[in-house]
Structures are given as C-alpha cells and as structure tokens.
Amino acid sequence: IKYELAALPLLLFSPIIITIGYKAIKLQHNYIWLILGILMAIGAIVLGFLGIRIILDALFDKKK
Secondary structure, eight states: OHHHHHHHHHHHHHHHHHHHHHHHHHHHOOOHHHHHHHHHHHHHHHHHHHHHHHHHHHHSOOOO
C-alpha cells in the first residue's frame, strides 16, 4: 500500500507538470519542467506496478 500511496501524488501532479513544461518550451525554450514531468509519470507507473505486484503476491501466495 505504501507504493500505491507514493504513486498517487505522482499520478496527479505529473500531467500538470508536463503541461507547464510544454508552455515553458513555447515561451522560454526551457525543457526542465517537461523532463521533470515525464520522469514523474514514469515513476508513477513503476511504483503503481510494484504496488500491484506486491498486493497480488500477498493475495495469491506462491509456494516456493
């Protein structure tokens, strides 16, 4: 659940940062906000998949 809670703010704020990044490219030719937003989106996807995998492993216990 920790991974899912960490992914939630990234999931909400990354599209906003990406939009700010596209506007910054038009006005100032500044790519920092766009790169930051894309990294946040990738982080949200990775944390979401890790959280789902941990939850599914706990529900369907695999005997090793």
